[in-house]
Amino acid sequence: MPSCTAFDSVWTPHQAVVVSGTGLVYVSVDITLPPCGPDEVVVKVMCVALNPADQKSIDLSPAVGTRLGSDFAGIIVHLGSNVQNNRQDSSKKALSVGDRVCGAVNGNNSARPFVGAFGEYVLASQHFTLKVPHEMTLEEAVTLPAGLITCGVALYKELGLDRPLLPHIRGLDRNEESGAHVLVYGASTATGCLAMQLLRMRVTPSVRLDSGYRPIGVCATKNFHLAESRGAVAVFDYANAEDCASSIRRLTQNKLRYVLDCISNSASMRICYASLGASGGRYIALDQFSLRGHTRKSIKPKWILANLAFGEPVFLEGSCKKDADPAMKAFHIGWFAEAQELLSECRILGHPVRLMTGGLECISEGLQCLRNGQVSGQKLVYHLADDMSND
Template identity: 35%
Template sequence: MTVRSTLVGKDVGQYELVHGVPVPEAGPDQVVCKVGAIALNPTDWKMVDFSVVPGAVGGHDFAGEVIEVGEGVTRLKKGDRVLGLAIGFNADDMRMGAFTDYAVTYAHGAWKIPDWMSYDEAATYGVGIGTATLALYQTLALPPPVVDDDGKITAKKQKKPVYVLVAGGATATGTIAIQLAKASGLTVVTTCSPQHKDLLLSLGATAIFDYSSPNCAIEIRNYTDDSLQYALDCVTEAGTMKMCYDAIGSAGGRYVGLEPLATHIQYTRRAVRADWVIGRTLSGLPVRLDGAYGRPARPQDREFAEVFFALSEQLIAQGMLKPHPRELRTGGLEALVEGIDDLRKGKVRGKKLVYPLA
């Protein structure tokens, strides 16, 4: 019998590494993967601090090799190299999660990677792609990239620039969102600190603005000729939300954040429609979290994911979706808690922490 090690929730703010756990079988529409690398996200500390599920496997981002497919899975097969987006601390299936050497995830949350891509690179994608696609295409309803008859992806040509503001462009979701928007033929303006300017220009941003400038919003509004209609806020604090609201043109538009919204700002402009997304809805199941984070089942998000994750697979293969900058750390599963604490303390900026599993 093959066994695995898992990093599970123990108590509020605490993980526990458990060894000798039997590797679970793949359920319907699931796959089991031997994990080659794990990446961390801010949600990994937020979940254990505020929404821990004792005994459930934590983590979301991984890459590895498929070793078993469940009933109904036809797109993937044993031996496929994949990147994975798992739903860590999953009350509906506590076996699921990325913090393990044998991960279980939904089949639509695993997609193939090119032979030339390492597991270290691939592990950085999952949460960023899931969140960015959900925000840009499901919530803001922006046009997706176009796939021609030969399978080549091309940007839809716009008669005049359609501007999209990505606030927090140097975040892991921001770098993915910039590239997706560019592939869609949109004109991306973004905010970051000066040290990340060259990176974001190389990924497809047209104009960069210093988020620390007191004139940031008016500079964006002037640059877009008062025509900005779409804003994705990858930081989603009161200050960034106000900046986005002030940057959106006089005619109004749409704003989407990644955390519950500051209501004292949300209703200051009637012409701006605001919403926020949580990537856990991509499972199609209810989000069983407390307070504003809880959501009813959204099967439409599951259907959306099946289409757009497959598109992301093509974008990666064609070199149009590059991984977020990463910092490789050693120590495997035993070292994850230290990295999670570094994220909690704000010690990691502009990079994803990645842990290869030997």
């Protein structure tokens, strides 16, 4: 099979989901890919996962004519020149043609309209493509990549918490805050479940897994078991906001300092602010929030834009415009290298899968399910290939 660098023409036309307007998509049958760059791979997509960000981005800031989708899993079919060179170092992390992988791309992006996960083939950065261990199905693996990006920036860059492998890599003792409580609002979401797994991890030279931080989950009662299975030391229902916040303050002795809000609406922000301890702390949201919700000066709030991880400028019409952030990309390249080690050792569990039917043609229905709030404690996954034998 020829390498990607020797592949001078665009990819054979294939199908992909394309943004056609506000909240609207269609399946194009004549999508082509340009030759991939030196740090890129081409993947034959076997399955994709839907994220709330996919739905929100086309509802609020549609880039008409671009491909949609973040999370994909499949089989590598071509390598860029730098990826080929990496294979010479005999590293277990080096990518090869035929590898089962999962990864994330920045869809609905006017700067690179040919990039999007929801298609038969995807052009992806090697730095955001992970080899899937044989013990894990592609359906499970596809639930992870976008969440890993989000958790990386939220937990480690913004909250400043220790990464699971960092003490082992640097030979350092634990951060003095290790063992502290961290509130995860939206604990049964894919990002919330992944965040709690990562928070509980502590990898040292002598002990592969030890208790790290102590995540507290907030979600619906029906999803308590899921949150607990992913590492929550306690879980509370948001239905009674006042009782939820007071229970968290009692548990943490009014000393809670860290919050990750995976829901990021006015109601979740109120509970998170009320749960933080007397001395305040850090509040990280996954969406923009109203300044009216910032009711305590002792709390430092911030919302994160995970798309900056790819090292490209982000323009969301009517929402925000951000220049490319090379430092953010460098951070995530390092973090994904660590995530690959955790994944290879099967230290990370995927999110519960709700397998959808109909392939690309029915992705619009899944987006509507997200829009209607009909997804809870599950990730919507679509098969794009009839033959999943490589799975």
